[in-house]
Amino acid sequence: MKHSIQALNKAFDHRVRLGVMAVLLANEAASFNELKETLDLTDGNLASHVAALEKAGYVAVSKQFVGRKPSTTYAVTTEGRTAFQEHLAALEKLLSGG
């Protein structure tokens, strides 16, 4: 059991980060506001967790202007996808007891 728990990715320790990864994998890309509303979070809370994922190289950020309003879009990177899938596999392994 202990071994499997160690296989869980530390970057996904927090449910907000898991939520962000889940939304991005299901949607290819999402804006800051879409993430915020889907996960029901405050600006600051989401920003800090997304920054952590970005730092880990799991999430790519692109900023552009929609009209005159800046808009930030997030997408999952290849490393992020792999890491998340490994995390899911580790969770499933825990569930199956080994």
Next chain:
Amino acid sequence: MQSEVDPLAQLSEIRAIMERSSRFLSLSGLAGVGAGVVALIGAGVAHVALEHELGPEGFARLATGGVGPDDRRALLPLLVGLAVVMIGLGLVVAFFFTRRRAARTGQRLWGGAARRLALSLSAPLAAGGLFALALYREGAVGLVVPALLLFYGLALLSASKYTLDEIRGLGYVQVALGLVGLLLPPYGLWLFGAGFGVAHILYGIRMFNRYERGPQPGQAPLA
């Protein structure tokens, strides 16, 4: 949270978030029932109008080439006008019930999932509408209703991955009715009523019973 890992809770939460963010789940079954009623009324009006313009068995004669090109062209504004009014009414009814459901469940009406749903529906529907118009212009009136059913069914199939599962079943029904219609051109209005009317109503009731009966989160139960 740091050391306590509940894998089952994590997995089911991930699954729920993926569902919620990638699918438009606020679609109301009552929207289907309403749109179906509009379609049945429209088919009835078309039947009466064509009997009035062309005499008994008006639609069947029009569909099997029993009406000359000039009369056919003269009927086009009436038929297109009727179609536009029906589509408009159907959309208003569907929008009304869907907005009401989104408000009740506290979900956002217009987001990424709704946008993808609208996009994946509108491209095949626009193509289908123009194709049906071209069939009519060329005199293949008997193929108009089957074409509408086929394109609508395919639009639903392509959109079904962005919304409730029932929409896929509804899509198959429309495609099947469209194929049947290819063999039975004189019965086009009946197939129109069956597909856009009855199938919408039945699937709407099914969706309503499955998702909207009983207490909604944070709401009094529906009467």
